Amino acid sequence: MKPHSIGLVIAAVLAAAVPALLTNEFYLKIIFTAGLYYLAACGLNVLVGWSGQKSLGHAGLFAAGAYTVALLTTKGGWNPWLALAASGVAAGLFGVLIALPSLRVKGPSLAMVTIGFGIVVEKIVTEWQDVFGGQQGIYGVVPPSFAGHMLGTREWAWLVLAFAFSAHLLLRTLLSGKYGRAFQAVQAAEVAAESVGINVYRMKVLAFVISAVTCGLAGALLAQQNQYINSDFITFNLSIFLLLIVLFGGPSWYGPVLGAVVLTLLDAFLARWPHLQHFTYGALLLFALYAMPQGLAGALSKAVRKLWPRHSAALPPAPPQGEWQPKFASARDEAGVMLRAQGLCKAYGGVVPTNDVSFELRPGHVHALIGPNGAGKTTLLNILSGVIPADSGRIEFCGADITRTGPSAVCALGVGRTFQNLRLFPHMSVLDNVLSGLHPHLKVGFWASLLGLPAARREEAWARSEAVRLLEFVGLLARAGDEAGSLPYGLQRRLELARALATHPRLLLLDEPAAGLNPQETQDLTRLIGRIRDKGMTVLLIEHHMDLVMEVSDHVLVLDYGAKIAEGTPAAVQGNPRVIAAYLGVEDDDDGDLLPSTANLQPA
Known part of the structure; x- marks a missing residue:
């Protein structure tokens, strides 16, 4: 069995046995509270720990679940189990409602928007007496039962632990696959995530909804267990506490578990000194942010790797079966057109990095885009890949107009790219x-x-x-x-x-792939690009290493001050007087054989 499976079996046995052996109601209540906090925090961990979005308003989503189940059971007469399920749905809808406008902003602005949502919800349930009972709250919330048997404290502990285990298994399954990688990619580098076909905005909304559903279910369980809910349960302090669980525990599968257990015990211990609670939570939050950026789970994982390096090392992947092949290899076609750009323009105030540029890319060819520094090469590549829109002009790719298409959609159509400045997902x-x-x-x-x-x-x-x-x-x-x-x-x-090749692009855009490489690494890269070309990949390459450009390119396009000044075969471009003038600062009528003899010269 895998270590996770063994740990899960042990945890399940303990979760079933410990409440059965305990007779102290206080200890059972602590178990219930820890499980409840974990349920609320495990979804928040997807939002904060995996996708990197900060939220300080989850008390409002907790309230959405709690008041939904309260209203449906007291005023709607719903079955408490159906009302519990509906509370998760309602909280998820609220998650969408606040995510759509909130995620237009980032960082502190996002945190402020979520704080505003939490405060608004608290004020509504406090002031709207007729519906939410105001400060008095709602009494008589109907709890779930089994075969007509009302749940005692021990059964409530088992129920919330069952929800916690289910949430853990479901989220672990989800995060072990493409959605987990997508969330991490969004947190690491949004532009790079878009470049590999991940819709960043959609992933952020999904993370918000997941966090809302688990938080709403936790709120509903609390309301049903107490058979009562009012605004005292959903203060801003709750949002801070849930965020602290995530940050203190760490952004991993086990982080919320550790955070919920440790902080629930600490909260119970500090209950006799209420004036110390806020100070302690603030100190722990600072400690988690600065001393343990990966949280308690990260610190323990690091210690395990040091003590047992062989047991903690990742297993090597199975040997490959066959050689990698691109899905969309293109035969060399001298007459065909894969991409056609017409009159592309982009201006930033008085700076015009792309000025009426038109060109065509042939299937199966390696095209090079060269020019002095500041000529507008990367801007043109960003326009082609959808990272920035052109002010005017048109781009056709495989017969489709992609002029206003976003980067994730451009990638899905078959355009992959690398970046001038590395944009890996480093962790x-x-x-x-x-x-x-x-x-x-x-x-x-x-x-x-x-x-x-x-x-x-x-x-x-x-x-x-x-x-x-x-x-x-x-x-x-x-x-x-x-x-x-x-x-x-x-x-x-x-x-x-x-990573760019993994998108199986029809067209591969390489933005200075040899930048910063030593001569041996440049030669290795040249051979690799040659192998990619031999597999039928169409490539547009920006590069300053002229040896690489002349060796692998079939066609060269030259930019200077945002405008196209020359294009043609490598040999023709080498002797073009305008190209020589752009690179070497000489007059157009100077000797045209300067460039071949200075092919390794870097642009000025």
């Missing part, structure tokens, strides 16, 4: 970075991934075998289990290229 493994590139090709939906259905398992197995083949192709299979950020710079460049 993910090498293998997971490549797996994230396969995201647009994984079609199994949310529910199949959440429930771990056979279709999801088959697709994940295919993705891992495909990623292994690709790592073998680029020479990184031996480093598959390493953190991407721990690789040497040259290997990080190669990994970013592998």
